[in-house]
Amino acid sequence: KNEVEQSPQNLTAQEGEFITINCSYSVGISALHWLQQHPGGGIVSLFMLSSGKKKHGRLIATINIQEKHSSLHITASHPRDSAVYICAVSGGGETSGSRLTFGEGTQLTVNP
Amino acid sequence: DAGVTQSPTHLIKTRGQQVTLRCSPISGHKSVSWYQQVLGQGPQFIFQYYEKEERGRGNFPDRFSARQFPNYSSELNVNALLLGDSALYLCASSLQPHSSYEQYFGPGTRLTVT
Numbered sequence: 001k002n003e004v005e006q007s008p009q010n011l012t013a014q015e016g017e018f019i020t021i022n023c024s025y026s027v028g029i030s031a032l033h034w035l036q037q038h039p040g041g042g043i044v045s046l047f048m049l050s051s052g053k054k055k056h057g058r059l060i061a062t063i064n065i066q067e068k069h070s071s072l073h074i075t076a077s078h079p080r081d082s083a084v085y086i087c088a089v090s091g092g093g094e095t096s097g098s099r100l101t102f103g104e105g106t107q108l109t110v111n112p
Numbered sequence: 113d114a115g116v117t118q119s120p121t122h123l124i125k126t127r128g129q130q131v132t133l134r135c136s137p138i139s140g141h142k143s144v145s146w147y148q149q150v151l152g153q154g155p156q157f158i159f160q161y162y163e164k165e166e167r168g169r170g171n172f173p174d175r176f177s178a179r180q181f182p183n184y185s186s187e188l189n190v191n192a193l194l195l196g197d198s199a200l201y202l203c204a205s206s207l208q209p210h211s212s213y214e215q216y217f218g219p220g221t222r223l224t225v226t
Contacts, residue, residue: 041202042219086155
């Protein structure tokens with residue numbers, strides 16, 4: 001079993017829909033990261049959180065430490081949101097320091 | 113300020129050859145980490161370096177090695193290339209190698225082994 005599990009693996013939405021991507025982890029962590037990867041490979045950090053909720057524009061990330069679960073929400077989705085969204089954790093368990101342990105990623109496609 | 117840079121962008125090598133990938137961190141960042149991302153999977157941790165010393169190593173064979181230079185840039189070397197080494201190699205830098213510090217990723221080097 002992977003230390004970081006994401007669902008769904010693939011998600012197709014219509015423009016304007018509310019989107020939720022889920023992440024569960026099985027180890028102790030210091031922080032959870034949500035990242036975005038576009039075709040071609042570059043990875044951009046969206047959020048780094050250790051508790052509660054963060055919001056940036058149309059993106060919202062929440063984490064429940066007790067349940068070892070995090071969600072990434074996208075409101076009013078747009079075709080430019082199409083990308084792979086990756087959950088990663090740092091610190092604790094088999095991880096150490098700032099090294100990241102990644103989930104498999106969720107491929108999001110938003111159709112116009 | 114420039115972000116994390118990596119070179120080359122793309123590389124094609126033959127089985128058995130050796131390859132060197134390069135990474136320059138964001139100015140002021142002293143920690144560099146390397147990750148391997150095989151197509152369709154999430155990245156896997158290879159190495160972390162801080163102040164020229166190895167601070168962590170993932171589950172990769174000894175064919176993989178790395179080093180960090182006094183200017184904090186880093187090289188990843190892979191010897192005796194196998195087809196399975198074909199992947200996107202990502203470099204990330206942070207101020208320090210602690211989990212409270214955010215990592216910033218470079219664009220990656222796509223290695224194809226034929």
